[in-house]
Amino acid sequence: MLALVDCNNFFVSCEKVFCPKLEGKPVVVLSGNDGIIIARSKEAKALGIPMGGPVFEYKKLFEKYNVHLFSSNFSLYADMSRRVMATLHTLCETMDINSVDEAFLVCDHLSTSELAAYGQEIREKVLLWTGISVSVGIAPTKTLTKAANYFAKRYPKFNGVAAITEDNRRACLEKLPVEEVWGVGAKLSERLKKKRIFTAWDLAIQQDSFLKKELSVVGLRLAWELRGVACSVVDGMRESRKSISTARSFAEPLTQLTSIAEVLSSYAIKIAEELREEKQYASSLSVWLVTKDYQSFSASITMPESTSYTPELITSALIVLRSLFKEGLLYRKVGIMALGLVPGNPRQQDLFAQKERNSWEKEEKIMQVVDAINAKHGAGILSFAAAGIREKESKKKRNCSPRYTTSWDELLEIG
């Protein structure tokens, strides 16, 4: 069984931890030079403020209802994400970090009657340790956990935890609109509805030949997962036909996170260089840590967008490292693997890395310059800071909250 743990309104929740006054109020987080809405509190959603909406259209509404606006504070969100993942790692050995606010946890060891209690244990621990509230969806496949999570979030009676087992699978899928199925976007759902496929159940019972023809093998896998057959494995290390990896034993065992982070960052820099040489982009990263007595811990993370941009690879690798690292242990080795390599320049939209078209090209130019300088003067002459998130170029961030957890000068102040 898998448990999908998903933070509720993550960016807004991060802001609320350090500003409890926001509880119960409409709050919105903006990105793209404060032009796009990328997160909303429950109260803001109730006002009809849409995800991804343009700010200028909603200015009057913001004023009318006193909506609190925040410029995105990715330093804070990334650090809070590390904390949530580290907390989850104390409850589960094997997990896949799916994005900044989601992770799949393996919970095979639990009986059906223990599932709900485990879900509540997760919610309580994450809330206590980090202040972030999460929803938990438990099911045999990733796609079904997404469905379970949908119910956990939507119906208060579940108290944030919902499980889909073979007993209730049909009933749940019949209630799940097809556009809410993981991997089915707006365009595809329109096509499906034209073929009288309205619910997840309708999709799951289609003939395999139809699915393969209309939706390709991806759609077929989706239907199999809806039927309860796992088509992807959570093992902490995603497999892929092509990958680039680096792993080396330390000269002497390391015990400090900062030392391991430095080593990992240098590996990430090398991997980024190799990716750019091969004109490839990584869709996910896997990191593993090996202790002195050969115990191995690993987890992986999906990149917001396929990338070969060094700062993003370093940041993501460090997020995973933080979730794996345990204080007091001696480590002999750290490894990193870039997976899901794709050629060219895919433009998966993801709201965490909201990018304008020109800033993407600007980053490509930056990396070309970096590579040219490295080539001329010897590798590594331009090295990136191991910690911290790349600051967005915008200095017009009027409403950015302090970097409470990553800057000594911006700590929460209490009188």
Place this chain on the structure above:
Amino acid sequence: MSQPVPADDGIESVLDLNTLLIKNRAATFFVKMTGESMQGVGIYPGDILVVDRALAPSSGKIVIAVIDGEFVVKKMLIAPEGITLEAANPRFPTLKIHPEKVDFQVWGIVTAVVRKC
């Protein structure tokens, strides 16, 4: 360049304040004290407080609490009659917490105070 690693467990690492001050990295936060209400226990304006959210609150602990949306640093006393928040400065009042009247939550326990001279 590899160096030989001693065969036994006798590896000692350099003293690191992190291991002294932080027991649970994921749940530990730093906040800055700006007021004078806790000077009696040696917490002065400008001090950095190490706050652990994972520790269970108990009577006598110095806590960061949230009262009606506002942060306070106080010593929390738990008695059968209820919870009181005490300052460590005669100029500041003791707060009795009436759960029906006030929204009260413990945000974290103060486990250390850091001050540079």
